[in-house]
Amino acid sequence: MAPYNKGDVEAGYGNNGGQLYPTMLESPQLRWAFIRKVYAIISMQLLLTVAVAALVVFVRPIPEFLAKTTPGLAVFIVMLVLPFIILCPLYAFHKRHPVNFFLLGLFTVTIAFAVGFSCAFTKGRIVLEAAILTSVLVVSLTLYTFWAVKRGQDFSFLGPFLFGAVMVLLVFALIQIFFPLGKLSHMIYGCLAALIFCGYIVYDTDNLIKRFSYDEYIWAAVSLYLDIVNLFLSLLTLFSAADN
16 A cells, blocks of 8 residues: 655645646646645735735824815825736736735735725624634635536636626616715625635636746736625625615
8 A cells, every 4th residue: 555645735735646627637746736835825925915004004194184185086096006006017927926926915005905994884783794704614615616617617708798787886886976875885896706706716726736837927826816896895895885
């Protein structure tokens, strides 16, 4: 009998020749190393997000300045637009070390700033509830995707549907800005957004297992990080509207 090898567990639970999915042709060990690297980067991003968001929440002059002064409003608008601007060079240089890590850090800080501002004017109980539910959903959906992919499921078909759903969500958000529809519409928006980003977590995890190349670790981390942050913000919107 061959000795027990811890790597067998990581390489696909010891079945199907150590494959993560039935048609896998690459080395399971290399793919697992890539997956661990991506999740390590995401963990650092989430820790940085919590630190920056906590700074914005607990140092009250920061949200007060942003919300109640004209220069603060200008800074807030710039910080909202900045992540989209940074995404362009980040995509262009996501394979070039160490520029990719610098841009990733800058991108994460700008996102964390927006998260902190959203939390600053929300009850602590609601923030905690949204954070706990986000954690449970992310872990559950990640484990489910690994389990389903191992058994031959493929989630690439979700891509067009999720893209279309995000377009509907963006139009819905624009309508809310110019023609507010009230508390119920906020709850509907939060619920739909949460479902959509749950789908994106499954879709991007499937891509992480099968499709991202080994030098695309930054872009894989960005994709899943945005899914997690958007899921949290969606739940925050839903719980806040339900609490009012």
